[in-house]
Amino acid sequence: MSSRDVVLGRIRTALSDVPRQERPEDVPVARDYRAAHAADDPGELLDLLQDHLTEYRAAVHRCDPAGLPGTVAAVLARRGARTVVVPEGLPEEWLSEAVVERLTDTPPLSSPTWDAADSVVTGCALAIAETGTIVLDGGPGQGRRALSLIPDHHLCVVRAPEQVVASVPAAVARLSPNRPLTWISGPSATSDIELERVEGVHGPRILDVVLVHP
Secondary structure: OHHHHHHHHHHHHHHOOOOOHHOOOOOOOOOOOOOOOOOOOOHHHHHHHHHHHOOOEEEEOOOOOHHHHHHHHHHHHHHHOOEEEEEOOOOHHHHOOOOOEEOHHHHOHHHHHHHHHOOEEEEEOOOEOOOEEEEEEOOOOOOHHHHHOOOOOOEEEOOOOOOEEEOOHHHHHHOOOOOOOEEEEEOOEEEOOOOOOEEOOOOOEEEEEEEEOO
């Protein structure tokens, strides 16, 4: 029995002595709100995604599919990455030009090992243009949640146009609620009571996003 079943069962028990006519009726939820505010144009959505990622202090790089290995290698070299965590299912060619030590998570890496890694390279489930958000769902090339949270540098590859959606409602419609979803809007950042921005407390301090498009 799931937690949902337990909660609903308790509600039914609590209402068992309430006459049917006195019970609250279901209220229909209006679904006629606007699902997106951006134009449904792949090029415009990609530009909008880049603008919002940049606003969140992520570094954005664009290339075509043939240039992806070189772009990944250049970004890792620029960050001084020597050891890179590689989730299961990450395409081999993505790191084919990078001169790094690859740390695979099969069998699972120990906490000290991935904590000491310089970078992690992942794909994503999709990216949301209107909010500059990248969503990981633990699919191939993404790995478990901890892999994208512990290393100080995260390089994420987004394939356009197929992985870019306009809005949060469009993203929710494509995502499975049964998967572990990680929503990323820029590098990890928080502010203290004096509004001093501190990066890297709850996740990677540095986020590089490679937008791959024809």
